[in-house]
Amino acid sequence: MAHTLSPPVAAEQHFVGSWQSRLLRSTLNNRNLTIGLLIITSLGLVALLAPWLAPHDPYLQNTANRMVPPIWHETGSWTHPLGTDRLGRDYLSRLIYGTRISLFIGLVVALISGLIGTTLGVLAGYFGGRVDAVVSYLLTTRLAMPVVLVALAMASLMGGSMLSVTLLLGLLLWDRFAVVARSATQQLRDAEYVQAAQALGCSLPYILLREVLPNIAGALIVVATLEVANAILLEATLSFLGMGVQPPSPSWGLMIAEGKAYMFFQPWVITIPGSALFILVLSINLLGDGLRDLSAPGGRNE
Numbered sequence: 001m002a003h004t005l006s007p008p009v010a011a012e013q014h015f016v017g018s019w020q021s022r023l024l025r026s027t028l029n030n031r032n033l034t035i036g037l038l039i040i041t042s043l044g045l046v047a048l049l050a051p052w053l054a055p056h057d058p059y060l061q062n063t064a065n066r067m068v069p070p071i072w073h074e075t076g077s078w079t080h081p082l083g084t085d086r087l088g089r090d091y092l093s094r095l096i097y098g099t100r101i102s103l104f105i106g107l108v109v110a111l112i113s114g115l116i117g118t119t120l121g122v123l124a125g126y127f128g129g130r131v132d133a134v135v136s137y138l139l140t141t142r143l144a145m146p147v148v149l150v151a152l153a154m155a156s157l158m159g160g161s162m163l164s165v166t167l168l169l170g171l172l173l174w175d176r177f178a179v180v181a182r183s184a185t186q187q188l189r190d191a192e193y194v195q196a197a198q199a200l201g202c203s204l205p206y207i208l209l210r211e212v213l214p215n216i217a218g219a220l221i222v223v224a225t226l227e228v229a230n231a232i233l234l235e236a237t238l239s240f241l242g243m244g245v246q247p248p249s250p251s252w253g254l255m256i257a258e259g260k261a262y263m264f265f266q267p268w269v270i271t272i273p274g275s276a277l278f279i280l281v282l283s284i285n286l287l288g289d290g291l292r293d294l295s296a297p298g299g300r301n302e
Contacts, residue, residue, distance in 0.1 A: 033290020039283035047099040054093035056080075058250045062088035070268055082272055085258060091269075094250035095276055101251050102232045102280060105166050109231035110224045112170025117177025118220060122208055124178070125185025135178065142175050148237060155243035165244045169231050176223050184216035191215075218291075225288030229281045236277055252277045 046053060066088040071081045082091040124135035151168055158164045188194060189212070197207050236253030238244030245251035247258075252273040259269030
């Protein structure tokens, strides 16, 4: 005997299926989101599969093969498709492993700064009054400090390393999360569903985590993509200035710094890691721009 779905269950499944199809169609129709997602997914796979994709050990030095040009030069070799650096280390392998450092620092910094900024912003927007005044004072103090100068000063005191750079940037880049979370929470705290939860006697953590936070998550995700790109650029800046990731780690900023002495004679030592950094940051910005268009009611592609 054949079983048929009841009308409510069938309607619910049809709604879920139509919602998923609309989301997929909107994603595919959004060129920025599609391009950014494809590039970031590819780079993420490169970072995860680095031990299998890298043709050589990125730390292995061979001074007999130093400054070998890339394959598109007349004297290039397929043994080192992107050439070697001043210590004879394979540039392609270092570029692949450098993807790990950039993505790790960008994601962890966005996570740390997002937790700090979102917590402060939600509390300030929900309670207002003295809590809002304290958070606003902290925010004003943070905005008065130039990030690069403070990061350089603190990195010189703490010593350059991937851990110190990650923690330092995570403690400095929370302001955008706080501003967006505060503004969005102020608009939602008087919403009917929040007032209904208060009338039912729901606890404060329940209201903030189940009623407020899910409704501001879209805006925070867009901010997170911008902060990931910002953190990657700041890490490259600190590494270029010698205050970030230290040798022999294959940081893209450090690779640019090590190649600056040869930029007029072997410009590829700078253009290769610089192009990789440009592509990664551009793809993250495209992803953020696409997510913003997708989450905005007026800009959603149907």
